[in-house]
Amino acid sequence: MTKRFWNEYQKEIADDHFFYERSCIRQTFFPGSENAFLRMMREVLHKDIRDEENQHTCTGIGYHSDIVPLETTMTVVARLFALMTEAGYTNYVPSCVTSFGIFTEMVEMWKNDPELLAKTRENLKKATGREFEIPTNLVHPSDIIYKFREELKQHMKYQLVNRFTGKPLRVVEHVGCHYAKIFPEKGIGKSEFPYVLAGMIESWGGEVVDYPERRHCCGFGFRHYLLQENRGYSIANSKKKFDSMEPYEPDFIVSNCPGCSMFMDKWQYTIAEMENKTYDHDGYGIPVLTYEEMAGLLLGYDPWELGLQIHQVQSEKLMDKIGIKYDPDAKYRGVNGKILPTPNKPTFLKQ
Amino acid sequence: MINFGYTIATTRVVNIDNCDFEKLHELEALVPSFKRCMNCGACTATCSAQQFIPFNIRKIKSLFQEAQYDKLSKELEKCMLCGKCTLVCPRGISLRPAIMNMRKILSVK
Numbered sequence: 001m002t003k004r005f006w007n008e009y010q011k012e013i014a015d016d017h018f019f020y021e022r023s024c025i026r027q028t029f030f031p032g033s034e035n036a037f038l039r040m041m042r043e044v045l046h047k048d049i050r051d052e053e054n055q056h057t058c059t060g061i062g063y064h065s066d067i068v069p070l071e072t073t074m075t076v077v078a079r080l081f082a083l084m085t086e087a088g089y090t091n092y093v094p095s096c097v098t099s100f101g102i103f104t105e106m107v108e109m110w111k112n113d114p115e116l117l118a119k120t121r122e123n124l125k126k127a128t129g130r131e132f133e134i135p136t137n138l139v140h141p142s143d144i145i146y147k148f149r150e151e152l153k154q155h156m157k158y159q160l161v162n163r164f165t166g167k168p169l170r171v172v173e174h175v176g177c178h179y180a181k182i183f184p185e186k187g188i189g190k191s192e193f194p195y196v197l198a199g200m201i202e203s204w205g206g207e208v209v210d211y212p213e214r215r216h217c218c219g220f221g222f223r224h225y226l227l228q229e230n231r232g233y234s235i236a237n238s239k240k241k242f243d244s245m246e247p248y249e250p251d252f253i254v255s256n257c258p259g260c261s262m263f264m265d266k267w268q269y270t271i272a273e274m275e276n277k278t279y280d281h282d283g284y285g286i287p288v289l290t291y292e293e294m295a296g297l298l299l300g301y302d303p304w305e306l307g308l309q310i311h312q313v314q315s316e317k318l319m320d321k322i323g324i325k326y327d328p329d330a331k332y333r334g335v336n337g338k339i340l341p342t343p344n345k346p347t348f349l350k351q
Numbered sequence: 352m353i354n355f356g357y358t359i360a361t362t363r364v365v366n367i368d369n370c371d372f373e374k375l376h377e378l379e380a381l382v383p384s385f386k387r388c389m390n391c392g393a394c395t396a397t398c399s400a401q402q403f404i405p406f407n408i409r410k411i412k413s414l415f416q417e418a419q420y421d422k423l424s425k426e427l428e429k430c431m432l433c434g435k436c437t438l439v440c441p442r443g444i445s446l447r448p449a450i451m452n453m454r455k456i457l458s459v460k
Binding site: 239274 | 355
């Protein structure tokens with residue numbers, strides 16, 4: 001195997017006993033991803049992972065939009081750590097890349113400023129009566145999937161291979177900015193060559209597309225999309241990436257960040273409506289999956305349980321390429337067996 | 352087409368690989384001091400014209416250096432050729448001749 005820079009740096013990832021924190025927005029846009037991760041951890045990897053019912057926001061979106069002050073964010077983060085401490089865990093796993101960035105940042109500040117840590121402990125005690133310990137291992141779920149990618153591969157029914165041509169699927173990987181761009185040493189492969197998703201793709205049979213704007217931000221940027229007037233800048237970033245990746249004809253995009261996955265999926269619809277432009281040959285758009293959805297599909301999980309029908313760009317063509325079996329009639333069937341209302345079709349983006 | 356209340360912002364990044372610098376080189380041959388600019392903006396600060404109309408000599412210089420000639424013609428017409436910018440330039444750049452030669456090169460009356 002070719003020696004690469006990123007192989008030289010690997011972060012420490014715990015083996016077992018994780019405390020899981022869910023994301024605020026993922027359960028809306030990718031409702032099956034978090035459950036798929038928990039299912040993989042428990043049923044396939046046989047790991048102990050706690051899904052805490054009393055958890056709450058990390059304030060990430062408010063913090064990065066200058067709405068929530070630093071002291072408040074610290075106390076909220078401390079409460080989440082208190083829940084972990086009370087449950088008897090020391091390995092913290094936040095589902096969201098923004099949360100991962102927030103926790104890493106707060107822990108780093110506490111390390112450098114013990115008085116700030118003491119003040120946060122005092123604030124939390126006054127507000128909730130709780131006490132907390134700083135996690136010994138703070139990792140993102142994509143780190144865990146990366147670490148156990150070979151074990152997962154042994155249980156996979158499918159590979160990232162085009163069954164019609166026999167060639168590896170061409171996959172664009174997009175790593176969230178807050179995963180490693182804030183604290184490079186917290187990411188596998190650091191910030192210059194994050195290998196966390198590329199490692200999964202290569203292990204599971206796919207080919208990573210290396211295109212010019214690979215490390216460019218998706219444009220999520222919090223305050224940039226919150227104001228309607230600024231969204232032109234936000235969408236321009238995604239468009240820059242799509243324009244850059246288009247000549248490489250990727251089969252799908254995979255991301256480990258809720259904001260990136262959501263934007264790169266939904267903005268394809270917006271660009272199609274604004275400019276009648278789609279980024280594949282047939283006008284269906286490039287499917288955007290989370291890494292859990294990618295792993296879940298390959299493990300043979302039901303795509304509709306994974307929530308692929310909730311995406312803006314539909315994934316049937318991709319599933320046909322891989323050879324994944326699915327029931328088209330069950331696409332909009334709820335858990336109670338009733339058929340849910342079907343979404344309106346976009347003007348230009350085919351479904 | 353749906354009106355979302357915003358449009359896709361166009362990039363302000365200039366890809367210099369796609370630029371034609373022939374006119375810039377012509378200007379630099381005529382006014383060699385043009386190369387010495389450090390973008391301090393003293394010229395723009397002292398400009399009489401910019402006090403009354405939107406006009407920015409520093410921007411003109413940057414656009415010319417980036418070979419963005421299309422946007423320049425109208426801007427160059429605004430200069431009154433008073434020469435105050437040449438007097439204040441800390442790098443001693445002959446800005447008045449530079450503007451006059453830019454007009455000549457770009458065929459601005």
